Amino acid sequence: MATPARTPAAAGNILEVRNLTKRFAGLVAVNDVTFDLRRGEILGLIGPNGAGKTTLVGMINGTIEPTSGDIVFDGHSVLGVPAYRRAHMGIGRTFQVMKPFPGLTVLENAAVGARFGAAGGIKDMRRAQDRARECLEFVGLGRRIDQRADALGGPDRKRLELAKALSMKPTLLLLDEVMAGLNHVEIEEVIEDIRKVRDQGISILVIEHVMKAITSLSDRVFVLHHGEKILEGPTEEVLRDPRVVEAYLGKKRTKS
Numbered sequence: 001m002a003t004p005a006r007t008p009a010a011a012g013n014i015l016e017v018r019n020l021t022k023r024f025a026g027l028v029a030v031n032d033v034t035f036d037l038r039r040g041e042i043l044g045l046i047g048p049n050g051a052g053k054t055t056l057v058g059m060i061n062g063t064i065e066p067t068s069g070d071i072v073f074d075g076h077s078v079l080g081v082p083a084y085r086r087a088h089m090g091i092g093r094t095f096q097v098m099k100p101f102p103g104l105t106v107l108e109n110a111a112v113g114a115r116f117g118a119a120g121g122i123k124d125m126r127r128a129q130d131r132a133r134e135c136l137e138f139v140g141l142g143r144r145i146d147q148r149a150d151a152l153g154g155p156d157r158k159r160l161e162l163a164k165a166l167s168m169k170p171t172l173l174l175l176d177e178v179m180a181g182l183n184h185v186e187i188e189e190v191i192e193d194i195r196k197v198r199d200q201g202i203s204i205l206v207i208e209h210v211m212k213a214i215t216s217l218s219d220r221v222f223v224l225h226h227g228e229k230i231l232e233g234p235t236e237e238v239l240r241d242p243r244v245v246e247a248y249l250g251k252k253r254t255k256s
Contacts, residue, residue: 117168
């Protein structure tokens with residue numbers, strides 16, 4: 001996939017989350033969370049397991065309905081807008097639990113993203129597959145396009161998740177632990193891929209436990225703990241904060 005020259009980010013926010021809350025029966029998974037994601041920015045989201053990170057992403061892309069609050073994407077509230085329409089609007093995501101379409105090839109899996117992505121997707125299958133090939137080459141799966149997707153190992157399934165999301169031509173990309181299970185070399189490769197994605201003008205919210213990725217990629221970071229935002233700010237400043245060290249980093253230093 002060609003990488004155009006970096007241009008200054010457009011003014012304003014592509015995403016505004018306001019007082020977002022999600023309750024599951026008696027459990028408050030996300031509680032009154034507010035944050036902005038600027039155009040052309042990589043925003044890191046960290047927190048211990050069970051902090052509500054994936055639930056928050058699910059509410060943004062429409063797979064989970066919030067209990068209260070608002071989500072404004074590109075100037076428009078998307079409350080009540082189903083996930084497939086949010087994909088048409090330009091919101092793409094990867095999933096922490098990888099579930100490729102069984103029985104389909106790697107190319108066919110990625111082409112699904114192209115068929116159902118931004119602006120209603122690419123209707124012509126040949127054009128959709130051309131887009132999918134570009135994205136698979138970009139993530140390093142170009143030689144495996146004819147292999148069954150459910151035969152891929154864990155690291156390559158992660159790459160396929162990213163390729164499917166990129167095939168949708170998103171303007172906002174939500175990445176949920178795309179580096180989990182990768183070795184150091186593979187992590188470096190994915191970090192470089194994500195930088196190239198941002199350089200194409202795509203704004204990114206990235207959930208990661210791999211601190212090297214967070215420190216290398218994030219312009220800013222915010223931290224969830226027990227479903228609440230405890231801190232937000234410049235990456236190095238946030239990661240040095242005693243509250244963050246106590247709640248999270250002290251348990252994760254082996255991941256850095």
